[in-house]
Amino acid sequence: MRDKTQPNSAEPGDRLIRAGVIVFFVGAVATLVTVAPLFLDTTPFPTYMFGLSMLMGVGFLIAGAGVLQSVAAGRRKARSKTG
Numbered sequence: 001m002r003d004k005t006q007p008n009s010a011e012p013g014d015r016l017i018r019a020g021v022i023v024f025f026v027g028a029v030a031t032l033v034t035v036a037p038l039f040l041d042t043t044p045f046p047t048y049m050f051g052l053s054m055l056m057g058v059g060f061l062i063a064g065a066g067v068l069q070s071v072a073a074g075r076r077k078a079r080s081k082t083g
Helices: 014-040 048-053 055-082
Strands: none
Touching (some): 014 055, 048 055
């Protein structure tokens, strides 16, 4: 099966997964920046940084939606081949 798949072919859900990973890492960096003043004993960052930290969860949900979309497309493809 791998010999028929193009190495750069985009399956359904791939873009959502990539976008989710990017949003997750932006949220992870924001979380590290937000938590750093607690350990460095400096003034805390503004409140909006805590909102940016929530991007970790949002990115996780986006990537999860992409995985579910990919699974659904794979199931549809498998059903069309068998029946």
